[in-house]
Amino acid sequence: MFRRNFILGVGLCAVTGAVLLSCSTVERTVVVPVDIPGATFVGNGACYECHTNFVRAFPFSPHARVRVETADLKASTGCESCHGPGSKHAAVGGGRGQFIVNPGKTASACFECHLQTRAEFALPQRHPVAEGKMNCVQCHDPHGRDILKPARGLAMARLNESCAGCHREQTKPVVYEHEAMREGCTVCHQPHGSINAKLLHQPDPNLCLRCHAQVQGPGVRPGDLVIGKVNHTLLVSRGACWASGCHTAVHGSNINPHLLY
Ligand code: HEC
Ligand code: HEC
Ligand code: HEC
Ligand code: HEC
Numbered sequence: 001m002f003r004r005n006f007i008l009g010v011g012l013c014a015v016t017g018a019v020l021l022s023c024s025t026v027e028r029t030v031v032v033p034v035d036i037p038g039a040t041f042v043g044n045g046a047c048y049e050c051h052t053n054f055v056r057a058f059p060f061s062p063h064a065r066v067r068v069e070t071a072d073l074k075a076s077t078g079c080e081s082c083h084g085p086g087s088k089h090a091a092v093g094g095g096r097g098q099f100i101v102n103p104g105k106t107a108s109a110c111f112e113c114h115l116q117t118r119a120e121f122a123l124p125q126r127h128p129v130a131e132g133k134m135n136c137v138q139c140h141d142p143h144g145r146d147i148l149k150p151a152r153g154l155a156m157a158r159l160n161e162s163c164a165g166c167h168r169e170q171t172k173p174v175v176y177e178h179e180a181m182r183e184g185c186t187v188c189h190q191p192h193g194s195i196n197a198k199l200l201h202q203p204d205p206n207l208c209l210r211c212h213a214q215v216q217g218p219g220v221r222p223g224d225l226v227i228g229k230v231n232h233t234l235l236v237s238r239g240a241c242w243a244s245g246c247h248t249a250v251h252g253s254n255i256n257p258h259l260l261y
């Protein structure tokens, strides 16, 4: 299998109802490792007969905007940008291992286009994708309407549930909920990788101060940090809010309403 350079024309056309909101075309050169000797691009329509469900769901995926630019083909080629040109596969009646690429669980197929994501997964703290312990499609359905749900996951699955599948400890119901959790795990964690421990956006109290802005007012000396009704000026100098025996139960607590433990 060779590597070849394609120009992928990414038509960013958003259609809502009958209203055309915006339409522009961004050209990018991407190295697509999928080449199937002797095969040509045939367009998504050629897959419909045999893979009806994929083709039906696909227009709602952000990947439907991707297409391989070929002089002689106007049809949408989203499927083939990941799976390779499909003419020979279709001609032999399809089948596993029949002139088509199945990227399966390998991230390299995704990294061809998502260079930023590749860089994130190379950071010192990361979800172990490169280590082969998990993969992109456990969090992203490459075909469906909802790219932020796991492939073949429950239709109900939403952002937090996709983390819950593997992290039960942080997602089980608690007596004293931390309302931050309602905004999703990603308000505090980077899902791919981070320079900070535990994939946190920030390593220090700034992570929490984004929402817990300090209170100004009568009785509060300038320069003092008051959060809730408690003067935190000295407390935050001890370190991160969740360390030093303070709010160790950031995900919620069964015992303490102030999330101390
Ligand atoms: C963004 C890349 C991407 C695009 C675009 C894409 N696919 Fe896929 N496809 C994948 C990946 C990754 C897998 C493997 C998923 C897995 O193993 O869970 C896959 C698997 C499949 C399979 C095998 C399913 C099975 O039972 O193992 C079929 C069939 C398929 N895709 C058809 C299509 C069709 C048809 C389209 C266009 C409507 C399409 N794909 C568009 C990435 C893509
Ligand atoms: C004539 C029917 C037919 C057409 C047309 C067809 N396929 Fe398939 N394809 C199949 C069958 C059958 C399988 C085996 C699926 C299975 O066993 O569940 C398959 C398997 C696949 C797989 C998985 C391959 C593997 O090795 O695991 C991919 C990916 C795929 N098709 C993509 C496509 C794409 C993209 C198109 C359109 C360009 C397309 N197919 C057109 C019948 C077809
Ligand atoms: C051929 C290039 C290409 C490949 C291969 C590809 N993508 Fe994409 N992906 C795109 C483009 C283009 C977009 C739309 C970006 C935009 O709207 O700005 C996109 C969007 C996404 C998004 C959603 C971004 C958002 O903001 O909603 C996710 C998640 C994603 N891709 C994951 C994957 C995964 C997982 C794979 C591998 C199975 C993959 N991609 C393979 C080109 C690609
Ligand atoms: C642990 C689950 C998880 C895994 C594994 C994962 N992602 Fe994501 N990804 C997410 C979440 C959650 C978001 C949304 C981030 C947000 O909204 O802040 C996201 C966002 C994205 C985006 C949109 C741009 C961005 O960074 O916000 C792309 C592209 C993407 N992921 C590609 C990939 C690729 C490629 C892989 C595999 C190498 C992958 N992801 C693996 C959870 C995951």
Ligand code: HEC
Residues within 6 Å of the ligand: 126, 127, 128, 133, 134, 135, 138, 139, 159, 162, 163, 164, 165, 166, 167, 185, 186, 189, 190, 191, 197, 198, 199, 200
């Ligand atoms: C498919 C399973 C899976 C999914 C889904 C998943 N994770 Fe993970 N997560 C892991 C694994 C495996 C590790 C590495 C654990 C280790 O090395 O001990 C990890 C590590 C982490 C860590 C760092 C833990 C530590 O002790 O350093 C955080 C934080 C995290 N995940 C958050 C999330 C968030 C947020 C989501 C949803 C966007 C998510 N995870 C989705 C499997 C998953």
Ligand code: HEC
Residues within 6 Å of the ligand: 160, 163, 164, 167, 170, 171, 180, 181, 184, 185, 186, 187, 188, 189, 198, 200, 242, 248, 250, 251
């Ligand atoms: C309000 C911010 C915040 C939110 C929201 C949040 N986390 Fe965390 N999470 C943290 C902090 C801070 C740590 C580090 C705790 C420590 O080191 O003691 C952490 C640690 C973790 C760890 C590592 C294990 C541990 O307890 O040290 C995992 C796994 C994790 N979080 C998963 C999740 C998941 C899954 C969600 C969503 C359901 C989530 N987190 C939502 C702040 C948050």
Ligand code: HEC
Residues within 6 Å of the ligand: 178, 179, 180, 183, 187, 188, 207, 208, 209, 210, 211, 212, 228, 241, 242, 247, 250, 257, 258, 259, 260
């Ligand atoms: C996305 C916004 C958001 C982030 C980020 C956030 N919180 Fe919260 N937190 C809330 C909301 C909303 C409440 C409930 C209202 C209140 O008590 O202020 C709350 C409540 C709390 C409480 C209970 C208040 C009490 O009565 O004692 C503590 C403790 C707390 N958060 C600690 C933290 C810590 C520690 C962090 C950083 C790891 C953090 N929060 C990050 C939104 C957030």
